[in-house]
Amino acid sequence: MAINKTKHRHFIIYKPYGYLSQFKSHDSKQQSKKFLGSLFDFPENAMAIGRLDEKSEGLLLVTTDGKMSDFVNSQKVEKEYYAQVDGDISAEAVKSLGLGVEIGFNGKKYKTKPCKAFKLNEIPELPKRSQKIRDARHGPTSWVSITLNEGKFRQVRKMTSAVGFPTLRLVRIRVGGIALGSMQVGDVVAVDGFEL
Missing domain, CATH: 3.30.70.1560 (Alpha-L RNA-binding motif)
Known part of the structure; x- marks a missing residue:
């Protein structure tokens, strides 16, 4: 499924080990944690699709499109x-x-x-x-x-x-159809849409 929406922004990330799948701390207990926001200046309404826990790493999709997030999380991908x-x-x-x-x-x-x-x-x-x-x-x-x-x-x-x-x-x-390929830890790639 190809979804291209120019009004939304989409990113493919190699999430490093030890990072939370959120962009900044929402809790004073998390001050010592690492967040995706330190890898790149993401738009304010960006969301991680299908989070990876702190000790997991690899491919993470980020989008400003809630419908895209819902689709990927709907068990079809x-x-x-x-x-x-x-x-x-x-x-x-x-x-x-x-x-x-x-x-x-x-x-x-x-x-x-x-x-x-x-x-x-x-x-x-x-x-x-x-x-x-x-x-x-x-x-x-x-x-x-x-x-x-x-x-x-x-x-x-x-x-x-x-x-x-x-x-x-x-x-x-x-x-889906998006693979980590030759990405390196911490890489952030802006894309026009996701080919799922």
């Missing part, structure tokens, strides 16, 4: 993540992820919808993270690709934990 997990993830665990697993959400049990999940045979070429991930002395790690149409709070992290392989690093690499 795929979001693909690469998760580095603790341990050598088993074929059985990957299959369970794809079928759906039970996680906690809002104090209740929730079964995730079926999704696409597969183990990556090679370590993906991603920029280094600002905070070091534990080293090989603590045991092996592996990478899995998970593509969702839903987006519950911390869903991917909860899913990999549910199958016994907690997430150590989480990078969103794609939203």
Whole structure:
């Protein structure tokens, strides 16, 4: 779906690890936190679409168009993540992820919808993270690709934990037809619209 509206402004960001998916602090307790507003001078009415939590990184779309935000968040648009997990993830665990697993959400049990999940045979070429991930002395790690149409709070992290392989690093690499590609951490690219 191509949506081009010149009156609205749209941006593609590589959100760094350790940043909140908001533009400035709304709370005195957050004074020490890092915000997207320090990466770029975004318009006053800009909003992040499908937030990434503070410890997650990767592709984040920002727009001034509320209808675009609603569309992307309506579960019609795929979001693909690469998760580095603790341990050598088993074929059985990957299959369970794809079928759906039970996680906690809002104090209740929730079964995730079926999704696409597969183990990556090679370590993906991603920029280094600002905070070091534990080293090989603590045991092996592996990478899995998970593509969702839903987006519950911390869903991917909860899913990999549910199958016994907690997430150590989480990078969103794609939203619909928009991919991270060769973007570097902290990059902000203004675009005419989103090709989803």
